[in-house]
Amino acid sequence: MTLRRFFLLACAFAAPAHAAIVVDGKPDEADWADARVFADFRRTQPYALDAATLATQARMLSTPQGLAFAFRCAQPPGVPRLKPITARDNIGAADRVNVMIDFDADGKTGYNFTVSLSDSIEDAVITDENQFSSDWDADWQHAVHETDEGWTVEILVPWTIASMRGADTPTRTVAVYFDRVVASRSERSATPPVFYGNQVFLSGYEKVEIAQYRAQLLDFFPYVSVLQDLKNPGTEFRGGMDVFWKPGGNFQLTATLNPDFGQVESDELVVNFDAIETYYSDKRPFFTENQGLFDLRTPQDGLILYTRRIGAASDDGSGEAAGIDAALKVNGSAGAFKYGFFDAEESGDAGRSFRAARLLAPGETFSIGTLVTSVDRPALDRSALVDATDWRWQASERMRFDGQVIASQVDDAGITTRGTGGWARWVGTVNDRWEHDAWISHYGADLDFNDAGYMPRNDLNQAQWRTRYKRNDFGADSATAAVTYTGIAVGRTNDDGDRLSPVLRLERSAEFKGGGKYFLQLRGDLAGYDDQIARGAGNVWRPSRTSMWTYYESPRVGDWQYIVGVWLMQEGVHGRAVQWEPEFTYYVSDRLTVDVTAYVRFSNDWLIWLDGDRLASYRRKQWDTAVNLNWFPAPRHELRAKMQWLSIGARDARAWRIGERGRLRRDGTADDFSINSFGVQLRYRYEIAPQSEFYLVYSRGGFERRDGHADDPGELFADALELRDADQLLAKVRYRF
Incomplete structure (x- = not known):
């Protein structure tokens, strides 16, 4: 018996005994006859709300092992079955089913479990009604079985999957949602018939009372990794451990010691000339486990606790990623409250300390909570404290109010700065056709939650x-x-009363009976100031601008699927630009898929900041291309190849200086330049057992900026292949005990 199994205890309080469900894709155990049945599937994509074209039945059963679900999906031979094997969280165009659960039935946090016809899976955490984060990878069971007339799925979600209130009671109320996607028809049907794109989604799930069981779990995840640097020859050995302890749903603890955050998942290449920082998701297991309680966002895509800050570039100015000694996270509930605590300590004299505490009082119609974050940055003689209080009032089934009040205090080299902000939102669903929402926000000029969070900007009303x-x-x-x-x-x-460019946007999205989707967006940015482009050196007056973005997304046709789009816009001082956006997927077989994207932008007036109150506009040619290959040669073996190339050629530079009332005036010339960025990753993964893996990863890439003009794509691509800022080989084993 493994150590994990030794600590796995399950006992019923007031529920009948059940035989163990064998998750083999065949719901043929006798206990399934006692399961709750959900059969009224309605089409939500396209949003017709009529009966699904193919019959689907879902069943739900509470067992000592966990919540068991079964699907019976009718699909006769005349309906194509699309079942490519895909990487986790990347199913795409495939027949599939979804189970979504809100364990506390309070509309705060949900969990999504997806299984495709090929038995590929996705899982995600759902917050703020319809915000999905697929960074989370949980341990749950699944299996698929096919017949001539259809296919069946079994899913088992263990009781230890998430923290939940009232885990000691004999019964509990959960909220559930089921849907099915028939990929060849681009059709999604669901029960209850709510759509994930609506402002009311998570709180629209069906509430069900079920028998509840207790479970305990203790998992150890030691790892060993070897990194071979091929550019500057050297070898680095690392070892550490993650610990997940779940003595019950009321309390769960996650810890990590000397974690290894080597890139087995590579970030997208980005060259960012904007004033707003690029946001990156976080796939590191410690930071995704039980993170939903801490996931507090603002309508402008802000995040109060942004875990990518931890282990980011060190404050010592070296540009190297900071090491992490240890981190701890606690989630639990006590009475009517949910609580959480988070602590992460970086290593070395410049190491930062990150802490967060969360308290939430959820209710059936009203909930209120607070999230406090604290960061100590000794190398910069800086500390930051942020308090975000959030609330939500479900006034009726079709009307909701929510909001936040945020306060920050930053001590920087002996100078203390305090700032405040907040937002309030109203959501009203008139009927199945009409939906409205409105919100107002204020972020003071001194508000700053960037030390622990992600704040796109402050000084905004x-x-x-x-x-x-x-x-x-x-x-x-x-x-x-x-x-x-x-x-x-x-x-x-x-906050100075300067009018920033107002925005008007009209969109039309059409879904077709034969599959596929067409989207059109018309946007107008009315005349107003841009107070960010010059990084605080002055406001720039921008005249009215218009843009049009449109694309067609095809259903899968044979072995192909594609998206073709174009974006026409006004940008810069008086110029225009066009961006072509083709994407193609070729299914060589169910085990081998190739994706190609090539975004190409031509601009005659690209305006960027130089320094101080100086800006420059250029003729620009930009290529952003990627090729991804996913191959599954045998069960539990996965090979992925990813190549991305981004280049910019900027010529015919014209320099500008900010003049009176923000009007730009010519100020000589600026230097032409070109940018080349290239990255390639080859990754082999072998699944030893669930959540136990071996990785072998080769990565190479580089970035180069040159003075002078160069925009020939062939020349730039040839040069990109020579870039070698990083060149390394990583081997890693992570095993679950």
């Missing part, structure tokens, strides 16, 4: 209104199944 209308009453002779119209109006100022 904003109001937004959005209306969405869905039409699904097209005739039988129409190729269109459903259309969604969206209108958005945004008004903004900064």
Whole structure:
């Protein structure tokens, strides 16, 4: 018996005994006859809300092992079955089913479990009604079985999958949602018939009372890794451990010692000339486990606790990633409250300390909570404290109010700065066709939660209104199944009262009966100031600008699927730009898939900041291309190849200086330049057992900026292949005990 199994205890309080469910894809155990049945599947993509074209039945059963789910999916031989084997969290165009669960039935946090016809899987955490994060990778069981007339799926979600309130009671109320996707028809059907794109999604799940069981779990995940640097020859050995202890749903602890965050998952290449920092997701296991309670966001895509700050570039100025000695996370519940504590300590004299504490009082109609973060940065003589209080009131089934109040205090070299901000939102669903939401926000000029969080900007006052209308009453002779119209109006100022460019946006999204989707967006940025482009050196007056973005997403046709789009825009001082956006996927077989994207932008007036109050505009040619290959030669073996190339050629430079009332005036010339960025990763993964893996990863890449003009794509690509800022081979074993 393994150590993990030794600590796995399950006992019923007031529920009948069950035989163990064998997760083999065949729901043929006698206990399934006692399961709750969900059979009223309605089409939500296209948003017709009529009966699904293929029958689907879902069953739900509470067992000592966990919550068991079974699907019976009718799919006769005349309906194509799309079942490519894919990497985790990357299913794409495939037949699949989804189970989504809110264990506390309070609309705060949900969990998504997806299984495709090939038995590939996805899992995600759902917050803020419809925000999905697929960074989380959990331990759950799944299996698929095919017959001539259809296919069946079994899923077992253990009781230890997440922290939940009231884990000691004999029963509990959960909220559940089921859907099925028929990929060849681009059709999704669901019960209850709510759509994940709506503002009311998570709180629209069906509530079900079930028998509850207790479970305990203790997992150790030691790892060993070897990194061979091929550019500057040298070898680095590392070892450490993650610990997941779950004595019950009311309390769960996650810890990590000397973690290894070597890149077995590579980030996308980005060259960012904007004033707003690029956001990256986090796939590191410690930071994704039980993270939903800490996932507190703002409507402008801000995040109060942004875990990529931990282990990021060190404050010592070396540019190297900071090491992490240890980190600890606690989640639990006590009475009517949920709580969480987070602590991470970086190594060395420049090491930062990150702490967070979360308290939430959820209720059926009203909830309130607070998240406090603290960061100590000794190398910079800086510390930061942030308190974000969030609330939510479900006034009725179709009306919701929510918001936050945020306060920050930053002590930087003996100078203390305090800032405040917040936002409030109203969401109203009139009926199945009409949906409105509006929000107002204020982020003071001194508000700063960037030390522990991600704050796109401060010094902002904003109001937004959005209306969405869905039409699904097209005739039988129409190729269109459903259309969604969206209108958005945004008004903004900064704290000095400067009018920032207002935005008007109109969108139309059409879904077709034969599969596929067409999208059109028209946007107008009205005249106003840009107070960020010069990095605080002054505001730049921008005249009115318009843009159009459109694309067509095909259903899978034979072995191909594609997206073709174009973006026409005004940018810079008085110029225009066009960006072509083709994407192609070729299914060589169910085990081998190739994806190719090539975004190409041509601009005659690309405006960027140089220094001080000086800017420059250029003619630009930009290539952003990627090729991904995913091959599964045998069960538990996975080989992925990823290549990305990004280049920019900027010529015919014209220099500008900010003049009176933000108007730009010519100020000589600036230097032409070109940028080349290239990255390639070859990754082999072998699954030893669930959550036990061996990786062998080769990575190479580099970045180069040259003075002078060069925009010939062939020349730039040839030069990119020579870039070698990093060249390394990593072997890693992570094993679960």
